[in-house]
Amino acid sequence: MTEKxxxxxxxxxxxxxxxxxxxxxxxxxIIQQVYRKYGFVPLxxxxxxxxxxxxxxxxQEGEQLVFRVLNSGNFLEGITPDEFxxxxxxxxxxxxxxxxxYDLTVPLMRYIAMHHHELTFPFKRYQIQxxxxxxxxxxxxxxxxxxxxxxxxxxxxxxxxxxxLVMAYEVLQKLRITDxxxxxxxxxxxxxxxxxxxxxxxxxxxxxxxxxLDKIGKDSVIQELIEKGFAKTALEKFAFIFDFxxxxxxxxxxxxxxxxxxxxxxxxxQDIQHILRYIKEMGMNTIPISLDPSLARGLAYYTSTVxxxxxxxxxxxxxxxxxxxxxxxxxxxxxxLTGVGLSFGVDRLHAAIENLxxxxxxxxxxxxVLFTNLDDxxxxxxxxxxxxxxxxxxxxxxxxxxxKLKKQLNYANKKMMPFVIIIGEEERSVGKxxxxxxxxxxxxxxxxxxxxxxxxxxxKNV
Amino acid sequence: MTEKxxxxxxxxxxxxxxxxxxxxxxxxxIIQQVYRKYGFVPLxxxxxxxxxxxxxxxxQEGEQLVFRVLNSGNFLEGITPDEFxxxxxxxxxxxxxxxxxYDLTVPLMRYIAMHHHELTFPFKRYQIQxxxxxxxxxxxxxxxxxxxxxxxxxxxxxxxxxxxLVMAYEVLQKLRITDxxxxxxxxxxxxxxxxxxxxxxxxxxxxxxxxxLDKIGKDSVIQELIEKGFAKTALEKFAFIFDFxxxxxxxxxxxxxxxxxxxxxxxxxQDIQHILRYIKEMGMNTIPISLDPSLARGLAYYTSTVxxxxxxxxxxxxxxxxxxxxxxxxxxxxxxLTGVGLSFGVDRLHAAIENLxxxxxxxxxxxxVLFTNLDDxxxxxxxxxxxxxxxxxxxxxxxxxxxKLKKQLNYANKKMMPFVIIIGEEERSVGKxxxxxxxxxxxxxxxxxxxxxxxxxxxKNV
Numbered sequence: 001m002t003e004k005x006x007x008x009x010x011x012x013x014x015x016x017x018x019x020x021x022x023x024x025x026x027x028x029x030i031i032q033q034v035y036r037k038y039g040f041v042p043l044x045x046x047x048x049x050x051x052x053x054x055x056x057x058x059x060q061e062g063e064q065l066v067f068r069v070l071n072s073g074n075f076l077e078g079i080t081p082d083e084f085x086x087x088x089x090x091x092x093x094x095x096x097x098x099x100x101x102y103d104l105t106v107p108l109m110r111y112i113a114m115h116h117h118e119l120t121f122p123f124k125r126y127q128i129q130x131x132x133x134x135x136x137x138x139x140x141x142x143x144x145x146x147x148x149x150x151x152x153x154x155x156x157x158x159x160x161x162x163x164x165l166v167m168a169y170e171v172l173q174k175l176r177i178t179d180x181x182x183x184x185x186x187x188x189x190x191x192x193x194x195x196x197x198x199x200x201x202x203x204x205x206x207x208x209x210x211x212x213l214d215k216i217g218k219d220s221v222i223q224e225l226i227e228k229g230f231a232k233t234a235l236e237k238f239a240f241i242f243d244f245x246x247x248x249x250x251x252x253x254x255x256x257x258x259x260x261x262x263x264x265x266x267x268x269x270q271d272i273q274h275i276l277r278y279i280k281e282m283g284m285n286t287i288p289i290s291l292d293p294s295l296a297r298g299l300a301y302y303t304s305t306v307x308x309x310x311x312x313x314x315x316x317x318x319x320x321x322x323x324x325x326x327x328x329x330x331x332x333x334x335x336x337l338t339g340v341g342l343s344f345g346v347d348r349l350h351a352a353i354e355n356l357x358x359x360x361x362x363x364x365x366x367x368x369v370l371f372t373n374l375d376d377x378x379x380x381x382x383x384x385x386x387x388x389x390x391x392x393x394x395x396x397x398x399x400x401x402x403x404k405l406k407k408q409l410n411y412a413n414k415k416m417m418p419f420v421i422i423i424g425e426e427e428r429s430v431g432k433x434x435x436x437x438x439x440x441x442x443x444x445x446x447x448x449x450x451x452x453x454x455x456x457x458x459x460k461n462v
Numbered sequence: 463m464t465e466k467x468x469x470x471x472x473x474x475x476x477x478x479x480x481x482x483x484x485x486x487x488x489x490x491x492i493i494q495q496v497y498r499k500y501g502f503v504p505l506x507x508x509x510x511x512x513x514x515x516x517x518x519x520x521x522q523e524g525e526q527l528v529f530r531v532l533n534s535g536n537f538l539e540g541i542t543p544d545e546f547x548x549x550x551x552x553x554x555x556x557x558x559x560x561x562x563x564y565d566l567t568v569p570l571m572r573y574i575a576m577h578h579h580e581l582t583f584p585f586k587r588y589q590i591q592x593x594x595x596x597x598x599x600x601x602x603x604x605x606x607x608x609x610x611x612x613x614x615x616x617x618x619x620x621x622x623x624x625x626x627l628v629m630a631y632e633v634l635q636k637l638r639i640t641d642x643x644x645x646x647x648x649x650x651x652x653x654x655x656x657x658x659x660x661x662x663x664x665x666x667x668x669x670x671x672x673x674x675l676d677k678i679g680k681d682s683v684i685q686e687l688i689e690k691g692f693a694k695t696a697l698e699k700f701a702f703i704f705d706f707x708x709x710x711x712x713x714x715x716x717x718x719x720x721x722x723x724x725x726x727x728x729x730x731x732q733d734i735q736h737i738l739r740y741i742k743e744m745g746m747n748t749i750p751i752s753l754d755p756s757l758a759r760g761l762a763y764y765t766s767t768v769x770x771x772x773x774x775x776x777x778x779x780x781x782x783x784x785x786x787x788x789x790x791x792x793x794x795x796x797x798x799l800t801g802v803g804l805s806f807g808v809d810r811l812h813a814a815i816e817n818l819x820x821x822x823x824x825x826x827x828x829x830x831v832l833f834t835n836l837d838d839x840x841x842x843x844x845x846x847x848x849x850x851x852x853x854x855x856x857x858x859x860x861x862x863x864x865x866k867l868k869k870q871l872n873y874a875n876k877k878m879m880p881f882v883i884i885i886g887e888e889e890r891s892v893g894k895x896x897x898x899x900x901x902x903x904x905x906x907x908x909x910x911x912x913x914x915x916x917x918x919x920x921x922k923n924v
Contacts, residue, residue: 017505067531095532114469
């Protein structure tokens with residue numbers, strides 16, 4: 001084997017060290033716990049899906065970001081030389097039939113399509129797994145990242161929207177994030193606006209532009225729409241949505257005036273009103289929800305309500321998003337299944353909680369006790385004690401080599417172990433152990449029973 | 463969008479439904495809990511690694527099973543038409559630079575190579591993540607499966623081998639698996655045997671054949687070795703290792719006689735003795751460990767001890783395996799880092815525990831209470847109560863539509879919810895709720911406070 005250079009991480013991916021794993025588990029445990037309380041059950045799907053499942057779902061832009069896995073073995077078998085095209089896109093379907101999961105919603109619908117005869121609807125599932133996107137890596141944007149999704153499929157009741165928003169609120173509360181805002185919109189409102197501008201058939205183009213509002217600002221969005229051929233006067237009439245202020249009641253009032261001529265637009269407003277009423281009846285009307293008619297959400301599959309959660313004080317984009325989709329199962333041959341879902345991004349939540357310094361201090365727990373290893377006799381005694389201490393559920397290690405005490409103490413220190421046990425000649429002669437507290441340096445002689453009681457007592461006090 | 467056929471799972475991959483997810487979490491939680499008690503800390507690495515990291519590690523056979531990910535965008539850019547080869551292997555490195563994680567050991571060594579200056583050694587990490595292998599799918603063999611690894615890197619002390627075997631034993635005990643056997647061997651014993659057969663430079667070929675013992679049996683292994691050119695008389699002298707009986711002391715005695723002429727072979731035996739002595743000193747000499755000189759283990763990177771855990775009563779191959787490797791970090795330019803590791807397979811453990819009927823009954827917990835939804839008034843009352851009940855940590859749902867009671871009860875039944883709440887006109891008139899116990903059908907009138915106390919009381923008794 002040849003000498004290799006120091007290897008690298010794949011661009012846009014990360015290792016998670018013990019502290020980061022503990023912090024990420026802290027986040028996903030809270031999310032799971034809340035999701036379960038609201039009646040969601042867990043589902044896990046494979047990382048690999050057939051491209052026939054993944055494609056035609058995310059719009060053209062999304063589709064380019066799907067990682068494709070080369071067919072195994074001789075992937076060129078049966079391809080004649082003249083089929084080697086200048087255009088790689090023609091070769092693609094011949095050499096790759098599988099791709100990496102791009103989100104958790106399409107695999108859910110694939111699962112439902114395969115099992116809808118045996119499932120009980122409404123089907124409420126949560127799923128916490130990584131997804132992969134061949135995006136250009138940049139600060140806060142990764143090629144492998146974790147989503148925490150909750151979806152309710154098989155019921156069009158707006159109660160579900162209310163439940164999901166209240167649930168998102170509880171997740172953030174439990175994570176001690178207080179300074180956030182939930183933005184809510186309805187595709188029918190956007191359809192209504194497009195209709196009144198005489199551009200109903202170009203509502204997607206309209207949405208693609210207003211989706212850039214955060215990035216490029218109001219003026220550039222309007223400029224882009226004008227360039228796309230939207231009428232300036234029509235745009236001016238609705239430009240107010242780009243910096244819409246006021247409480248939801250006021251906004252609903254203003255919008256109903258503007259949308260008076262659009263049946264679909266008014267239906268959207270009515271749905272929003274309905275959701276807000278449900279939330280009020282749940283006693284949760286203090287949740288900071290803001291109707292935002294400029295919210296479009298990129299993903300192609302949303303058809304009704306859409307929402308997004310942002311932290312105004314930090315620039316990390318949205319930490320959660322979601323909405324209702326009516327057509328996804330239809331793509332897999334199953335009709336009439338509507339779904340609504342919420343997706344939290346663990347990575348963004350992690351960045352936010354770190355930024356706001358909201359992680360509990362004791363998220364990462366280390367080994368409680370290190371038995372030092374100074375000579376054969378100490379090693380032999382320690383081996384027996386190790387088993388006894390661990391049988392009480394206390395985490396313990398024996399330093400595996402008879403190195404200098406300083407090196408062993410350094411090991412305990414670096415691993416943030418609170419206690420070290422020394423079994424020197426003196427201690428052996430009185431049948432006791434010396435417990436050294438690493439933070440204070442104080443040392444105490446204990447019998448084994450006293451030691452176990454002391455350590456168990458500490459655990460109870462945590 | 464075109465109508466699609468019912469989609470399929472990628473061959474060799476699986477969905478995990480709520481019960482399966484709960485069962486898998488039960489397994490990995492126990493493994494994690496034990497690993498932590500022994501001083502291991504968690505690490506997570508990305509699913510994607512550069513092929514320059516993954517290749518040259520697993521031997522030729524393993525290497526063919528690495529899933530390769532097509533480069534994004536125009537993967538044919540810069541490749542001239544005459545470079546389109548008949549041989550797909552020549553095209554491979556030009557169009558795919560990334561692959562999916564094949565095991566958890568190589569990513570660990572990649573991590574250590576990148577961070578060895580800041581890490582504290584011995585470095586004890588555990589890692590529970592999926593790996594992917596483009597193997598032919600068959601019963602019990604999947605293309606995506608989960609490994610639970612624990613490795614100790616940076617110390618050659620045989621104490622680590624002892625610790626790891628005792629830890630594996632505790633994992634199985636906690637999972638209530640009693641009927642298992644740990645097979646232990648040392649590559650030096652195999653080297654010694656090869657040396658005495660005059661075939662030291664062909665020890666790998668020797669190992670590849672004896673690795674098939676379980677599959678093809680003793681006679682076929684010997685036949686294969688003879689065909690490979692190993693001398694029949696030499697083989698006959700060591701054929702006893704293929705059905706070696708007796709306790710470890712007897713085996714050690716017999717082997718030392720046979721290996722008397724091989725220094726390396728005797729060193730291997732001494733190491734095994736040493737490990738068994740450590741385990742005895744830990745008070746764990748009841749662990750069913752069996753010295754098995756015919757155990758080779760396929761993976762190319764093991765250089766010293768090797769071990770495997772099997773369940774004699776079930777035909778599912780080994781449920782765990784591991785060993786010591788000395789050269790892995792060297793491949794990444796870091797010298798002198800030896801490591802020893804253990805890997806449990808969640809999928810095989812799952813199959814075994816299911817087969818042995820050892821899953822606890824209450825692994826999967828479902829929603830506690832369903833509020834039925836019979837009319838607007840009941841819905842409104844339920845919305846308020848839902849929030850109150852959940853604030854006590856009790857999981858609860860409101861049926862999202864005003865469907866027939868029968869349909870709603872059926873939903874509760876299918877989701878295995880123990881309780882349903884009915885708020886009919888009668889109940890409303892006395893300001894109470896009707897709690898229906900699904901298993902018995904019995905109904906009781908409660909005030910909200912009484913109901914919460916009743917449900918919280920149940921939880922305490924679990």
